Amino acid sequence: MPELPEVEVTRLGITPHVVGKSVAGVLVHSPKLRAMVPPELADLLTGQHIDSVQRRGKYLIFNCRTGSLLLHLGMTGHLRILPGDRSPGPHDHLDILLSSGVILRLNDVRRFGSIHWTTANPLQHKLLSGIGPEPLTEAFTGRYLFERTRGRRVAIQRFIMDASVVAGVGNIYAAESLFRCGLLPTTLAAELSEPECERLARCIKETLATSIATGSTMDFAREEEKLAYFPQQLYVYDRSGQPCRRCGNTVQRGRLGTRSTFFCPVCQRQPN
Template identity: 50%
Template sequence: MPELPEVETTRRGLAPHVVGRHVVTVTVRQPRLRWPVTPQLARDLPGRRIDALTRRAKYLLLAAGDGHLLMHLGMSGRLRIVPTDTPAGLHDHLDIRLDSGQVMRLNDPRRFGCALWLQHPPDEHALIAGLGPEPLSPEFSGDWLYARSRGRRAAVKVFIMDAANVVGVGNIYASEALFEAGIHPSRPAGRIGRVRYARLAAAIKQTLARAIDAGGTTLRDYIGVDGGTGWFQLSLAVYGREGQPCPRDATSVRRRIIGQRSTFFCPRCQI
């Protein structure tokens, strides 16, 4: 599943092609995504100017006048910019044709993504209203994590993957940030002190920033706007490295299921 770095990489790749352009037509070939694509999208979006393309958590928000298109890539979705005459493939479900002669095209083999046309502020939508702070924003800090974690018995890895506490820390990046902070992923969130949470918040910021700079992580499905893959997988310290030596102390990296997800860690340097 594309995580925050992959979605941010997609946003940065799309923005120069779409912002400031007018929508000519919208073609919906398959409306049955995770939630139905309503007819209002093809009716209301054409003729509007795209004012901005932003990101909230793993959602992309295309602002067009008083409306917003909220998009999620689901498990295997991708957005590309292609020439208008590019034939549509089997899983190309949505085209937004621009006045530049290009098309923003959604490809989603598993159909777990979404394209929702909103005519009210996006922050009021149920998918966004309850989200925690952006991890790269000033609002996110060790003090925030410390305050949110008091009394929590859940494993810290589960805690930081909860979007109500901080958005966008997916499975790969949670394992990597906890390794950088030297915190065992199964330690109860409420038993971690303020100083260690400051270290963890810094590790989350650093890990995600590095992943964005590398264009995200390609392990299975993710492909960028330009058809290329992300490169952060070449820098992974523990994720997917079960049985291989820890880059700090050469202890074998272990794997454990925490919160129903595979979790990778060093049993010696993460306590």
């Protein structure tokens, strides 16, 4: 699933191709996503000038002259820059034809993505207004995390995956951040001290920033037979039964509600 790093790398990769361009047309190949593609989208978007692309949590925001397009990549969504004559495939849902002659194409195999249009401040849209601070900004601090964890007897991994607490941290980067921090994912949020919250906030920032740096050279205009995001060297996520890259002990898998979690029982401990 695209999490904050994948969405940010996508933003960085497509921005040079779309910002400053006008929309020459919109082709909806399949409107069936998590929410149906607005039927009026082609009329609303055609002729618009794309001024900027920003990210809020896991949403991309295409700011145009008279409105903004909000796009969520869901679990399997990908955006690519392709030649204007490239025929769509079975999981291609949307083409935005640009004045430069290329198209911005949305591919989404599992169809959990969504597209929305707003003429108001996009950050006040109902899908974005409740999102917590961006983890890579100064608004996300250990002190903030400490205050939010008071009285919260919920597993820390589930807590930092709550978008109202911090933006964009999903299962992969929550598990990796907790490994970097040395905390078990089942640790209750309320049990963390302020220094531990400081360390966790720092580790979340480092984990996300490292992943973005890894993907920063990804070419979104390169045609690929199988769409994929950038490769990473994950320490615990999806590595159950394999040796820990740090200590050599076996990475274990657990459950937190409906989600799997991965951890090293040696490198990760309950707080003191």
